[in-house]
Amino acid sequence: MTSQIHLLSFPEHTEGVHHALDNAVRDPADRRFRGSSMIDYWQNVARILERGKFDGIFFADTAAIYDRYKGRPDESIKYGLGWPRHDIMPTLALMAAATERLGFAFTQSIGGAFPYPLMRLISTLDFLSDGRVGWNIVTGNTRMEYDAIGIEALEHDSRYDRADEFMEICRALWDGIPRDAILMDTEGGIVADPAKVGRVDVEGRYLKSRAVPLVVPSPQGRPVLFQAGSSGRGQRFALQNADVIFAIQSTTENMRRYVEQLRAAAEEQGRSDPVRVIFGLQIVLGSTEAEARQRREELLSRYTLEASLARLSGSLGIDFSEIDLDSPMEEWPSQASQGLVKALSSDMGGGKRLTLRDVAKTWATSIGTPHVVGTPEQVAAEIETIWRNTGCHGFNLRPATIPDSIEDFVDNVIPILQARGVFRTEYEGPTFRDNILGTGAGA
């Protein structure tokens, strides 16, 4: 556990019936899909988060539509289940232009991608933002993602084998231009020393690259790396590559066990870097506890069973239209996310085993993250308690509605966390790495 809690905000950049909360289509104040007014909308969100000294903002992503439910995309289109979903990168650049310290973590699948062009894009964004980018590496778990680009999907573990090769090429690209290679000698007209610029030469089973890196590294050298794979193979990959591991666990006890298990695995694997885990939490605030509970009930009343099942089917790669809703959630085999299936089918506390119907509701209302509901004092106290009891690095906080829930948290919960001495009052440094890893000069 670090001496400070690290916080990311976790909104969606889709209409977002990811769950009943954060549902843009029902919220007239939401402008996520209102053309160019989106720019001002997201820049405002970024400024609010920076005012609250958040480490950063985090965006999940899936690079194609969900079509598992009933074997068709219709429900995803009808309810806006991660559809439409624009590429977040241009929006991130606009948010970076409106801020100076906030970090930007985003998900980019490597499923159908090649390292050289993808790294060119991500590293350019990192360079332009002076080192404020984080990349959540996902290996691509929806079949549609592969159908859309016309290639065969690899099976679960092979995707991680390919990902190992992908990362080897990325590292060679990031390390290929050391700082002292850039000369910028104005008198001699010399830009860089070719002897110091590395060459990439990787020939793997799945990927090859022979190249010279094109993008000068940002002040943080390489983006902060996130990973969320939680199967055995996924964890091994995460421990080899990620600076920060993102996980969803339903109870404090499950979170504690998860961190403990991951630390043991890290030791076995010989990882020297600390294991930093951030857990998803769903926040619902009110000025009294009763008001917060009522707000939660109001938000939950938006829940639609069919929408949730369709989204869950897409995320887990299982067609839930064919399964009895009152059967207990089991560890059904999943090519998409074994880790998530395991988390959702595990004990939710008190020895309770959830049915598929229960899981659909849990998913709709929080994607399996615990709800933290109450006054700012109660929410701050609970966040601190979870942090202390689990040994986690911090949290990825889901807002209920955007931007008002984010602003409410920044104005009312952050000052309490700061007064308790568990959250920064100033950024530790200029880069995302400085802040989220706590390696900045002010740390």
Ligand SMILES: Cc1cc2nc3c(=O)[nH]c(=O)nc-3n(C[C@H](O)[C@H](O)[C@H](O)COP(=O)(O)O)c2cc1C
């Ligand atoms: C908390 C969490 C968040 C995830 N977010 C995404 C995401 O935004 N996009 C995506 O394609 N996959 C996402 N995944 C899927 C994982 O990256 C991974 O591909 C999937 O879980 C399969 O690996 P596993 O069986 O090792 O868990 C997420 C998984 C977890 C546990």
